[in-house]
Amino acid sequence: MAKKLNIKDKYRLLTRDLDWEYSYEDRKEAFPFEEFEGIKITDWSKWEDPFRLTMDSYWKYQAEKEKKLYAIFDAFSQNNGHLNVSDPRYVNALKLFLTGVSPLEYQAYQGFAHVGRQFGGVGARVACQMQAIDELRHVQTQIHAMSHYNKFFDGFQDYSHMHDRVWYLSVPKSFFNDARAAGPFEFMVAIGFSFEYVLTNLLFVPFMSGAAHNGDMATVTFGFSAQSDEARHMTLGLEVIKFLLEQHEDNVPIVQKWIDKWFWRGSRLLTIVAMMMDYMLPNKVMSWKEAWEVYFEEAGGALFKDLARYGIKMPKYAETIEKEKEHISHQAWWTFYTHGHAAGFHTWIPTDEELDWLSEKYPDTFDKYYRPRWELAKEMEAKGERFYTKALPQLCTTCQIPMLFTEMDDPTLNSFRDTVHNGERYHFCSDGCKDIFEDEPEKYVQSWLPVHQIFQGNCGGPDVENVLSDFYRMNLGEDNMDMKGSPDEKRWKQWKGVA
Amino acid sequence: MPVHAMTPDYKGEVLDRLENFHGNQVVYVGWDHHLMFCAAFAYPVPPEMPFTALLNEVMPDAFGMHGEFEKINWEKAEWLLDGQPFIPQLDVSLADQGIAHKSLLRFQTPELTGFKGAGV
């Protein structure tokens, strides 16, 4: 009997003969995206894939993961699992997930399929192909998991349409568009490394653990199932960085600039996850600040110490990012609360116990800066004047988030930055977003800023209500407004037999 | 480099140029240290609108929800236009006093410290 191949040999055989010399075609024409970013690759054969997963094992393990996952979805649905969640408010985090995150999985699929074609090295192509298939699996399993909630709650019905149009969803959408519009190496540093290695952990690990803690077995299962692929993606991300840095010293400053850019963009994008952790999980696992310390500061710190031998430094603005962990979840939830009429999910004032939990977790900032906002909201609500803001906010040109962030040395003052390019003025929430614009203004002058698009008449109208109902396809009075008095809340009370 | 693109001399389409706003320009107005409003507001207004109309007709709807708004002594309020100290001329049009497309106006009311004095 033939000896069983070990995994190193198997992997070598998998990638053997998948590449060849170009004898009669120009290699540059076969890989047209490989050079314009300035990255120098001298030897693709130095690419190492530590997992050495071959296609046969890939299909075998992925099929097993799927079987487990769908068995749980079936059980969840047959057992009316939605009735076992801690509190119906929790379901709003899933609405945000389905409209804001799941479509990014699809964008990641498109992005990896593209770069998987464009890299000249066969190892990189195989890894990107597997990751593209993984990402497609993630979007599909997420849609399946949440289709159960769509039968019982508002706000899940039109996630894909909403992702393309709704004002706050332009934030995640434009983040991925930016990465996909870049060259293949920047895409890998943006998504493969910065996003997958450090940032998705914050969404798929502590938040998913939180889903379990709130009785949502369907979500925690798709989350962890996706994340099991993510461990492979993270390893790919790290290998990409090491490979680029080892190939040529000229790659170091280019990679550093991309790291600076994408860690900043990623930390801005995660503002939404910060708010989901601190405000949208009724049963708490850990605060955003604690999660940030474990997964960004500790894990990211170890990573950058490891990369120091190549001359790579911690991302620029790391000090600002460290201070912001005390603030951003509170600033974001207040923004959504005050724009609750224009959101595709429900918002609410935290309960007294939740306010106390926030004080305990954020002793230096919550009572001083954020509790007063909720006291104001309570006063207004008690008078029957639940606060909904009446005008549209100024947006940051780069991250597209309303300019809600404040100066870290003066947390009651909004942070404003601007620059003039070819006679046009552009506004930013931060030095990070401003620097990104100034490096490539011709890219970001094309930002599709939802507020400006409404003013230009490109989103229907004439009133904001028409934009919400016709252009965004929100069911007004059902999907939006406060949790209190919502159809979601009424149905929940009926199911539970509470008056 | 204006952009790292495959195409030489790549130029992006400026989506927010003035002529796309059908006769309006965008003006942002923010009230410093009053974070009941999470961000500055964006208003599409005609460049020929006098400042007094912005102050008395446009701003009160949204800003007026704050309990301190009606207590503002506008003669003492301090303004910044695109980061520079600015004294508005009430009867002059926005455009004629340098408030351009996508200009940011901020006003400060040091005697009003926000809800519970917390900058809210």
Next chain:
Amino acid sequence: MSKVYIALQDNDESRYIVEAIEEDNPEATIIHMPAMIRIEMEGRLTVNRETVEEKMGRDWDVQELHLNLITLGGNVDEDDDSLSLHWNE
């Protein structure tokens, strides 16, 4: 020295894997969280096939780890007999 980490889904298979990790890496810290188990260790952490097989009482392929894996931090080194994580400092 920096910590490497690995997180596994909290289920029956992981229980044996965690036991094996504890046995082979006595310095490791095991943290139980809702639905997951996080294991941290300074420097280097190794999962050995032999130890896992002994705990499970059956053959176990190192790549089966992917089925229960949630996340990890550190440079990965994998072959037929073990998977290890380490940081270069």
